[in-house]
Amino acid sequence: MAISTKVKGSLESASWIRKMFEEGEEMKRLHGDKNVFDFSLGNPDLEPPSLFKKKLKALADAPISGMHRYMPNSGYSETRKAIADYIVEETGLPFTEHHIVMTVGAAGGLNIIFKAILDRGDEVIVPSPYFMEYRFYIDNCGGVIRLVETHEDFSLNLTAIEKAIHEKTKAVLINSPNNPTGVIYDVESLKKLGSLLEKKSQEIGQRIHIVSDEAYRRLVFDKISLPNLFQHYPHTLRVTSHSKDLSLAGERIGYVAVSPLCEETEELVSALVFANRILGFVNAPALMQRLVAALQRNSVDVRYYEEKRDLFYDALRSYGYQIVKPQGAFYLFPKTPIEDDVAFVKDLQSKRILTVPGRGFGKPGHFRIAYSVDKKVIEGALPGFKEVAEKYGLKGR
Numbered sequence: 272m273a274i275s276t277k278v279k280g281s282l283e284s285a286s287w288i289r290k291m292f293e294e295g296e297e298m299k300r301l302h303g304d305k306n307v308f309d310f311s312l313g314n315p316d317l318e319p320p321s322l323f324k325k326k327l328k329a330l331a332d333a334p335i336s337g338m339h340r341y342m343p344n345s346g347y348s349e350t351r352k353a354i355a356d357y358i359v360e361e362t363g364l365p366f367t368e369h370h371i372v373m374t375v376g377a378a379g380g381l382n383i384i385f386k387a388i389l390d391r392g393d394e395v396i397v398p399s400p401y402f403m404e405y406r407f408y409i410d411n412c413g414g415v416i417r418l419v420e421t422h423e424d425f426s427l428n429l430t431a432i433e434k435a436i437h438e439k440t441k442a443v444l445i446n447s448p449n450n451p452t453g454v455i456y457d458v459e460s461l462k463k464l465g466s467l468l469e470k471k472s473q474e475i476g477q478r479i480h481i482v483s484d485e486a487y488r489r490l491v492f493d494k495i496s497l498p499n500l501f502q503h504y505p506h507t508l509r510v511t512s513h514s515k516d517l518s519l520a521g522e523r524i525g526y527v528a529v530s531p532l533c534e535e536t537e538e539l540v541s542a543l544v545f546a547n548r549i550l551g552f553v554n555a556p557a558l559m560q561r562l563v564a565a566l567q568r569n570s571v572d573v574r575y576y577e578e579k580r581d582l583f584y585d586a587l588r589s590y591g592y593q594i595v596k597p598q599g600a601f602y603l604f605p606k607t608p609i610e611d612d613v614a615f616v617k618d619l620q621s622k623r624i625l626t627v628p629g630r631g632f633g634k635p636g637h638f639r640i641a642y643s644v645d646k647k648v649i650e651g652a653l654p655g656f657k658e659v660a661e662k663y664g665l666k667g668r
C-alpha cells in the first residue's frame with residue numbers, strides 16, 4: 272500500500288460534501304445539469320466586484336518590476352499595512368503590518384495557526400456542528416479536536432466549553448457566521464467566553480487562545496454588525512480570507528491577524544511566518560496580495576445572498592421544516608423530520624435535490640443546504656422540498 276494508514280482511514284471516512292458532490296455529478300450526467308438542484312457545495316456564485324477586475328487589468332497593463340519574485344514569508348508589507356489600517360478603523364486597537372500574516376486562504380491560515388501553537392496531544396475546543404475540515408487541520412499539526420455541544424439554537428454553550436477545558440487545551444476555535452448553521456454569536460456570549468478563558472487560562476497556568484474563523488465575516492444580514500472579538504479577548508487570532516467576500520475562492524488569498532494585545536505577539540507572529548514557510552505555502556499568492564490591498568473596504572453585494580436566504584427560509588418554514596434563521600454565510604441547517612439524516616437526504620435526492628446530511632458536520636438529525644446558487648435552482652427545488660415534507664406529515668403554515 273503506497274499511502275499511509277492514516278490517510279487511508281481519512282479517505283474512507285470521506286467527506287459527505289465530496290460524496291454528495293460526486294453523486295450529483297453522476298445525476299447531472301443522467302438528467303442534465305438543469306434538472307439537478309445542487310446545494311451540496313458552498314461555492315460563491317457571484318463574480319468579484321468590478322474594482323477587482325479594474326485593478327487586475329491595470330496591473331497587467333503596467334506590471335511592477337519583480338512582482339513575480341519570492342517575497343517575505345509573511346507577505347508584502349503594503350498589503351499587510353492596508354489590512355492593519357482597516358482593522359484599526361474597525362477596532363481602534365493599535366494593529367500594524369507586524370500583526371498580519373498573509374495566507375493561502377482561511378484554510379492555509381488555520382493550518383499555520385495550529386502548526387504554530389500545538390504540541391502533540393494538545394487540544395482545540397470546537398463547538399459543534401462544525402466545518403469538518405477542522406478535524407484534519409488540527410490533526411495535521413498533531414493536535415486533537417475536542418467537540419462541544421451548542422444550544423438548541425446553535426448559540427455557544429459556555430458550560431460545555433468550561434467543562435471541556437483542561438491542561439491540554441490550547442485554543443477554542445469559533446466560526447461566526449457559522450458553516451453549516453449561518454448563526455452569528457452575539458456580543459454577550461463572546462464577552463462571557465472571553466471572561467471564561469481569562470479565568471481558565473489562570474487556573475491551568477497556560478494561555479488559551481481564541482481562533483476566530485471569520486471566513487464569512489462580510490456575509491452578514493439584517494443590518495447586524497458582527498461583534499469584534501479583538502475587543503472582547505486580547506488573546507485572539509482572526510483568520511479570514513477573500514474567498515467569500517470578494518468571491519475569490521479559487522485564488523486562495525487570506526490572512527491571519529494577531530491581536531496587538533496578545534501575550535508574546537512577536538513570538539507568535541514569527542511562529543506563524545515560519546509555519547507558512549515550512550508547510551510549503553511559502554507565501555500567499557503574489558498577484559492576489561497586490562489586488563486585495565486596494566479592496567479592503569469592498570465586498571460582493573451581500574443582499575444577493577440575503578434575498579436567497581429569505582426566499583428559501585420562508586418557503587421551507589411554510590412547508591413545516593424547523594430551521595434556526597441564519598444571520599449570515601450562505602447556508603441553512605434545518606432539522607430532518609426523521610432521525611436518519613442520510614435516509615432523509617436520499618429522499619430529497621429522489622427529487623433530484625442534493626444536500627448534505629448533518630452528520631457530515633457532527634450533527635445528525637439535520638441537513639445542510641448551500642444556497643450560493645442561482646435563484647432559479649432554488650425555485651426549481653421548492654416543489655421537491657414540499658413533497659418530501661408532505662411525505663413525512665410536516666404541517667405547513
Ligand SMILES: Cc1ncc(COP(=O)(O)O)c(C=O)c1O
Nearest residue numbers: 376377378402446450486512514
Ligand atoms: C468555516 C470555513 N472556514 C474556512 C474555510 C476555508 O476558506 P478558504 O477558501 O478561505 O480557505 C471555509 C470554506 O468553505 C469554511 O466554510
